[in-house]
Amino acid sequence: MKQSFDVIVVGAGSMGMSAGYHLAKRGIRTLLIDSFDPPHEQGSHHGEPRLIRHAYSGGASYVSLALEADRLWLELEEASNQKLLVRSGVLNMADRALFKFQARIEDAGRAGVRVEWLDAAEIRHRWPAVRLPETYEAMYEPDAGYLFSERCVAEYRKLALVEGATILPYTPVEQIWSEGSGIRVRTRVGEFAADQTIISAGAWFKTLEPFVTLPIRAVRKTVGWFRSEPGLFDAGAFPGFTLGTDNGGYYGFPSIDGAGIKLGRHDGGLPWLPGETAAPFGHLEQDEGDLRQTLENYMPQAAGALLRGAVCKYELTPDEHFIIDRHPVHSNVILAGGFSGHGFKFSSAVGAVLADLIEGKKPSVDLGMFALSRFDTISL
Structure with missing residues (x-):
C-alpha cells in the first residue's frame, strides 16, 4: 500500500465517506481511514432511516445546504442505481x-x-x-422525507473505490502532526503522508487531542x-x-x-x-x-x-450548529464535526463542500455560521 496521498480523510462515516467520494471523483489521490468498517454501528449513521427537511431552523445557510444536499442525493441515486431518498413528506x-x-x-x-x-x-x-x-x-x-442512511454511506464507499480512493478500515489513528508543508498520520499499520487532511471523526474527536481540541461532547x-x-x-x-x-x-x-x-x-x-x-x-x-x-x-x-x-x-457543539472550518493553526487541515444529531441529511453536500475547500474553491454555500472562531473559549 502506498504511503503518500494528496488528501487523508480521518473518519470515514457519513461526512468523511461523502468527502472521499467527491475528492476521488475530482481526481484527487485520497486515503480514507476509519477505526471501524463503514457503514458501522459505532457512530451516528446506523439504524436507518434519517429525515431530510428543507425548511430548516437556523436560517438561510441551512436551507441552501439542505437543497444542495437533496440535489446530490438524487445524483448519488442515479450513479448507484439505488433508492436512497423517499419523499414521504x-x-x-x-x-x-x-x-x-x-x-x-x-x-x-x-x-x-x-x-x-x-x-x-x-x-x-x-x-x-x-x-x-x-x-x-x-x-x-x-417534498421532504427520509434517507436510507447506511445505504447512502455504503454507496458512497463503493463509488469512491471505483473512482480510485483507498479505504483503510479497522484502523484507529494514533497521532496526527504537521511535518514541513504536509501532514503525517500514524496508525498501527504504518504512517501516511498527505498535502492536506480532513478530520471528520464524529464522536471520536477526543482521541485526536492535542492536535485538535474542539468544543464537542x-x-x-x-x-x-x-x-x-x-x-x-x-x-x-x-x-x-x-x-x-x-x-x-x-x-x-x-x-x-x-x-x-x-x-x-x-x-x-x-x-x-x-x-x-x-x-x-x-x-x-x-x-x-x-x-x-x-x-x-x-x-x-x-x-x-x-x-x-x-x-x-x-x-x-454548545450551540448545536456544525463546525466546518480550517484548523486555526494548520491551514492544510480541515475540520468537520459537531453535527449534533441533525447532520446526516446534509452529508452529501458537506462532502462536496469539503472537497471544494481542499481545492481552494469558494463553496457554493455560506459557511460563516459554521466557523470555529465563534467559540471563544476553545484551546488548541
Whole structure:
C-alpha cells in the first residue's frame, strides 16, 4: 500500500465517506481511514432511516445546504442505481407555546421550498391517528422525507473505490502532526503522508487531542421501533415527523416494510467518551419508557410492542450548529464535526463542500455560521 496521498480523510462515516467520494471523483489521490468498517454501528449513521427537511431552523445557510444536499442525493441515486431518498413528506409539530414556525416558513418561501401551516384540527383530519391538543400547530413539507442512511454511506464507499480512493478500515489513528508543508498520520499499520487532511471523526474527536481540541461532547442516544396499528402509520400513508413537547423534542418515521414506527428523542442523552462501552438499549428504564410514553400521549395506536431498540451517538457543539472550518493553526487541515444529531441529511453536500475547500474553491454555500472562531473559549 502506498504511503503518500494528496488528501487523508480521518473518519470515514457519513461526512468523511461523502468527502472521499467527491475528492476521488475530482481526481484527487485520497486515503480514507476509519477505526471501524463503514457503514458501522459505532457512530451516528446506523439504524436507518434519517429525515431530510428543507425548511430548516437556523436560517438561510441551512436551507441552501439542505437543497444542495437533496440535489446530490438524487445524483448519488442515479450513479448507484439505488433508492436512497423517499419523499414521504415531513410533519413538524409543536406546542405553539414552545415553538413557532413563522420564521422557518418565511425562510422556506424565500428559497422556493413548499410548506403548509396546519392547525391541530387539520392535522387530525389528515392523519386521524395523531392526537394533539388544540395548542399545537405544524409545518408540513410535502417534498421532504427520509434517507436510507447506511445505504447512502455504503454507496458512497463503493463509488469512491471505483473512482480510485483507498479505504483503510479497522484502523484507529494514533497521532496526527504537521511535518514541513504536509501532514503525517500514524496508525498501527504504518504512517501516511498527505498535502492536506480532513478530520471528520464524529464522536471520536477526543482521541485526536492535542492536535485538535474542539468544543464537542458526545452523548449516548437511543431509538426504538414500535408495533403500530396496520395501515395507520405505514410508509406511504404516514409522513416522517418531528414533535416538540414540554417533555422534550422527538423525531420519527413511518413503519417501513413492517419494521414498526421509529421514534427517537433529540434532546438529553448520557455523556460518553471514546473507549467507553455504550450501554445497550434497555439498560435504562427510560430507554423505552420515555419513547413509549410519548407515543401513548400523541400516537397511541403506534405504542405497541417494542420490536427493536438501538443506541447511537450524538456529537454536540454548545450551540448545536456544525463546525466546518480550517484548523486555526494548520491551514492544510480541515475540520468537520459537531453535527449534533441533525447532520446526516446534509452529508452529501458537506462532502462536496469539503472537497471544494481542499481545492481552494469558494463553496457554493455560506459557511460563516459554521466557523470555529465563534467559540471563544476553545484551546488548541
